[in-house]
Amino acid sequence: MSEFLKIENLNVTFGKETVIENLNLSIPENAITVFLGPSGSGKTTVLRSISGLNRNAQGKILLDGKDISELPVNKRNIGVIFQSYALFPNMSVFDNVAYGLKAQRIGKAEIKQSVEDMLKLVNMNEKANSFPDDLSGGQKQRVAIARSMIMKPKLLLLDEPLSALDAKIRVELREQIKEYQQKLGITMIFVTHDQAEAMAIADNVVVISDGKIQQQGAPWDIYTKPSNEFMATFIGDHNILSGSELKSLGINNLSLEQKYLIRPESITLNKLAESIADEVECNGQIISAVNYGNRIQYVIAKDTLRLKMEALNHTLPLKIGSQVKVFINKAKILQLN
Amino acid sequence: MKVKKRTPKIILTIIFIYLLLPIVATFLYSISTSWINTVLPEGLTFKWYAQLVFNPEFLNVVLRSLVLSIFTTILGLVIFVPVIFYMNIYNQKLKAKMRYITMLPFIIPGIILVTGLIQLYKDIPIPKIVILVMVLSVMSLPLVYQTLNNVFISKDFKSMFEQSQLLGYGPVKSFMFVIVPNIKTGLIVSTLLLFSAGLGDYVITNLFLGGNYITLKIYMYRLMAVNGNAGSVLTIIYFIMLSILSAILIRTTSKAKKG
Known part of the structure; x- marks a missing residue:
C-alpha cells in the first residue's frame, strides 16, 4: 500500500x-x-x-x-x-x-x-x-x-x-x-x-x-x-459459536475450544433446490422473525443454541414456532483468533 | 379559576402609572418657577436647565462621568471578550468556575468591597481612579459574561474558528473575520451595559473617591440637597441618557432575535 x-x-x-x-x-x-x-x-x-x-x-x-x-x-x-x-x-x-x-x-x-x-x-x-x-x-x-x-x-x-x-x-x-x-x-x-x-x-x-x-x-x-x-x-450481523457447539450441529473436524463465525447469510432454510456438497443440515424451530422490508431476520433455536439467519422477503414469512430445516455452508465458517 | 381578560392590562397600567408618576413630577418640578404650597407649579420656566447647562462645573462633571464610563467599557471589553472566547472555544471546564466568580459581585456588598480595596491599595502607588475603573469593570462581569456567553453557545463557534484557520487564516485574523461579526450583538449589548455601569455607579465611586472625583450621579445627589429644581433637571437629563441607552439595547437585541 x-x-x-x-x-x-x-x-x-x-x-x-x-x-x-x-x-x-x-x-x-x-x-x-x-x-x-x-x-x-x-x-x-x-x-x-x-x-x-x-x-x-x-x-x-x-x-x-x-x-x-x-x-x-x-x-x-x-x-x-x-x-x-x-x-x-x-x-x-x-x-x-x-x-x-x-x-x-x-x-x-x-x-x-x-x-x-x-x-x-x-x-x-x-x-x-x-x-x-x-x-x-x-x-x-x-x-x-x-x-x-x-x-x-x-x-x-x-x-x-x-x-x-x-x-x-x-x-x-x-x-x-x-x-x-x-x-x-x-x-x-x-x-x-x-x-x-x-x-x-x-x-x-x-x-x-x-x-x-x-x-x-x-x-x-x-x-x-x-x-x-x-x-x-x-461489522455485520453474526453468529459466534464454539467448536463444541458446532459439533452438536453436526459439524466435525473443528477445534472444540476455538470460536467460529457464521454470517447470517451463510445459513438457509427449507430449500427446494439441491444442497451444496459442503452443507450441513439440521432441524430447528423459529423463535423470532423481524421484517426489515426487503429481508426477514429469523432466529432459530436448536436445543440451547440460537442461530441468526436472513432470508429475502419474496415468500410468505415463516411463522414463529414453525419447524424448519437449517442448512449451514461449511465453507463459510470462519475461525476467529 | 377564571381571570378576566382585562385584569392583566389594568394591573400593568397601574404599575406603569406608579413608575411614571415620579418622573412626571420630577420633570414638572424641573420646569417650575416655584412649587411649594400649591397642587400644581405656580409658573413654568426653563431657567434651571439653562443655569445647569451653562454651569462650567456641570460640564466638568459630565466629562468626568464620560471618562469613567468610556475607560470602564474599554477595560471591560478588553478583559472579558478574550476570556469568554477562550473558555468557550478551548476550555469549557473553566466555565463552571466562572459561574461562581460571576456571583461574587452580588455577594460582596459595596462597603466591604471599598474597605477592602482601600486596605489593599493604600501602599501601592496606582492612581485611585485607575483602580475605580478596574473595579467598575469587574463589577459588571455578571451581565457581560451572561450576555456574551449566551451568544457563544448559540452557534458552533469552535468549529467556525477552526474552519477559518484550516482555510488559511491565522488565529488573529480568524477572530476578526469570523468571530467578531457573529458576536456583534453581544458586543454592542456588553458595551452598553459596561457604559451604563460606569455612568450609573454611585455607591462605589462615592465611597472610594468621595469628593475627589465628582461624577454625574454624585453631583446629582449633592445638587438635590442644595437646589431641588436644579437637582430635578439633572435627574431628567440622566433619565433621558439612560432611556436612549435602553432603547438602543432593546432594538439591538430584538433585531438579533428576528435575524
Whole structure:
C-alpha cells in the first residue's frame, strides 16, 4: 500500500487520560479511507491530530513525504468538514466558498470564476447569494464541502459529515462525495460510526476501537476476514459459536475450544433446490422473525443454541414456532483468533 | 379559576402609572418657577436647565462621568471578550468556575468591597481612579459574561474558528473575520451595559473617591440637597441618557432575535 499519509507513533493524552497510544498508520493516495469505530473510540482524535487542530498530539505525521507535525493548522493544506457544517453565518454562500481563496490573495475575477465552477459542481450555483440560515442541512453540507474542496487540499478530512442529516439525504450526499472524490482526485479520510456508510463509501477501511487500530483493509476483506472477535461482532450481523457447539450441529473436524463465525447469510432454510456438497443440515424451530422490508431476520433455536439467519422477503414469512430445516455452508465458517 | 381578560392590562397600567408618576413630577418640578404650597407649579420656566447647562462645573462633571464610563467599557471589553472566547472555544471546564466568580459581585456588598480595596491599595502607588475603573469593570462581569456567553453557545463557534484557520487564516485574523461579526450583538449589548455601569455607579465611586472625583450621579445627589429644581433637571437629563441607552439595547437585541 502506498504511503501518502503516514502516522508514526501518535500519542494523545487529555490530562491524565491516554486516548491514543503509539498509533501507526498509512493511508493510500487518491482514495477514500474510512475511520470506523464506536463512539469514543478515538477516531475523531486521530483526525484532529492529522489536521493540527489537536494541540495535545505527539508523534510524526508525514503527508506526501513531508513532515507536517510541527506546522500550524493554516499551513498544512488539509481541509476538514465538520458535522455541524461550520459555515460562517454572516457571509453568503458565495463568500463562504471564496473565503479561503481570499486568504491566498488571488485576483477577484479568478476567485469569482473558481467559486462559480465549484458551486456548479456541488449543484449550489443557484443559491450563491443565499445565507447559511436559509439552507437545508444537506445544502449546508454541500457548501461546506465546496468551501474545502476549492482550496485543492492535499487531504480532505470528513468528520461524521452526514450524521446530522436524514436518511435519504445521507445516502444521496454519500454518493455525491464519492463522485467528487473521483472527479477531483482528492485523498479523503471519512470518519463514521455507521458501518453501512463505511462499507458503501470506502476504498479502504480502518477500524479503530479504544484508541487502537483493530484492522485495516478493503471493505470486502474487513467483512469476510475479520481479524478478531471484536471485528466479527462490530461489522455485520453474526453468529459466534464454539467448536463444541458446532459439533452438536453436526459439524466435525473443528477445534472444540476455538470460536467460529457464521454470517447470517451463510445459513438457509427449507430449500427446494439441491444442497451444496459442503452443507450441513439440521432441524430447528423459529423463535423470532423481524421484517426489515426487503429481508426477514429469523432466529432459530436448536436445543440451547440460537442461530441468526436472513432470508429475502419474496415468500410468505415463516411463522414463529414453525419447524424448519437449517442448512449451514461449511465453507463459510470462519475461525476467529 | 377564571381571570378576566382585562385584569392583566389594568394591573400593568397601574404599575406603569406608579413608575411614571415620579418622573412626571420630577420633570414638572424641573420646569417650575416655584412649587411649594400649591397642587400644581405656580409658573413654568426653563431657567434651571439653562443655569445647569451653562454651569462650567456641570460640564466638568459630565466629562468626568464620560471618562469613567468610556475607560470602564474599554477595560471591560478588553478583559472579558478574550476570556469568554477562550473558555468557550478551548476550555469549557473553566466555565463552571466562572459561574461562581460571576456571583461574587452580588455577594460582596459595596462597603466591604471599598474597605477592602482601600486596605489593599493604600501602599501601592496606582492612581485611585485607575483602580475605580478596574473595579467598575469587574463589577459588571455578571451581565457581560451572561450576555456574551449566551451568544457563544448559540452557534458552533469552535468549529467556525477552526474552519477559518484550516482555510488559511491565522488565529488573529480568524477572530476578526469570523468571530467578531457573529458576536456583534453581544458586543454592542456588553458595551452598553459596561457604559451604563460606569455612568450609573454611585455607591462605589462615592465611597472610594468621595469628593475627589465628582461624577454625574454624585453631583446629582449633592445638587438635590442644595437646589431641588436644579437637582430635578439633572435627574431628567440622566433619565433621558439612560432611556436612549435602553432603547438602543432593546432594538439591538430584538433585531438579533428576528435575524
